[in-house]
Amino acid sequence: MFYDERQVKEAFRLYAALAAKGYGDKEALRLYLADDVVRGLVEEFAQEVDCTVIPAGDQLYLIPLAISSPFHISNRRLKEEYLAAHAVNADIYLMYVAIIVLFGEFYDSYQTTEPTRDFLPVTDWLNRLNERLLVLKEMDPEELEKVEREQEYNWRQVVEKWDALDDLREKVKAQDARTRSRLGFLHTVQKFLEAQDLVRDIGEHELALTEKARTIIQRYYMEVEHNQSILEFVYQSSQQKER
Incomplete structure (x- = not known):
């Protein structure tokens, strides 16, 4: 196929801007x-680096789709930029589960394709994560170990890491990312999500999803096979417990 030189240059400039910042403004979206x-x-440029381009709201985003993408946030970067100095891989696993539960609260445990609520109090997020991980903690150890092998996900480390956080300090007035408590950990996760433009703090300790988050969840998050198996495990296990 023959491409006009102007179109090629314009496309490359647009891709280069996305690659540099991860997003483009209204003018980039218009182009x-x-x-x-x-x-x-x-x-096509994005596909070559295992990414996709999505318009959301009045912006354009470059989203990595695979670990192999140079734009994927590595475990090392997560530890260095967002987690405590002593962080290990179990902290990252727990962060991922916390994000699953957060998004699940907006999408009725992933039963809907549209959000069913406009905002989420952080305390509700904490309570639901407590519930989910308590269910996993009470599972038969051999069954949990089998699931770990199938999903290549260390659920026991996640539960142990959560248990190690001091839930007796949840009522401390000044909670921040350095506070060794469950709310402190969720504050760390929140800061990461805000940095990635996935949630907004709307005040009163309440969070709302951004247009970027809504688009990613609807188009990709629920469809990735690895994500699906983890989502089903977390929520089906809890539903069975509630019966």
Whole structure:
């Protein structure tokens, strides 16, 4: 296929801007939507680095789809930029589960494709995560070990890490990412999600999803096979416990 030189240069400039910042402004979104050829080229460039391009709200985002993508946030970067100095992989596993539960509260345990609530109090997030992990803690150890092998996910470390956090300090007035408590840990996760433009703090200790988060969850998050198996495990286990 023959491409006009102007369109190729425009597409590359747009992709380069996305690669540099991870997102584009209203003008980038306008250029992306206005020309089918430019849009197609930008998407091809993104595919070459295991990414996709999504418009959300009035911005454009470059989203990594695989660990192999150079734009994927590595475990090392998570530890260095967002977690405590003593953080280990179990902290990252727990962070991921906390995010699963947070998103699940907006999407009725992933039973809907549209959010069923506008905001989530952090205390509700904490309580639901407590419930989910208590169910896993009470599972038969051999059954949990079998699930770990199938999913290649260390659930026992997640439960142990959560248990190690001091839930007696939840009522401390000044909670921050350094506070060794469960609320302190959720504050750390919140800061990461805010940095990635996935949640907004709307005050009164309440969080709302961004347009970027809604788009990613609807288009990709529930469809990735590895995510699906983990979502089903976390929520089906809890539902069985509630019966």
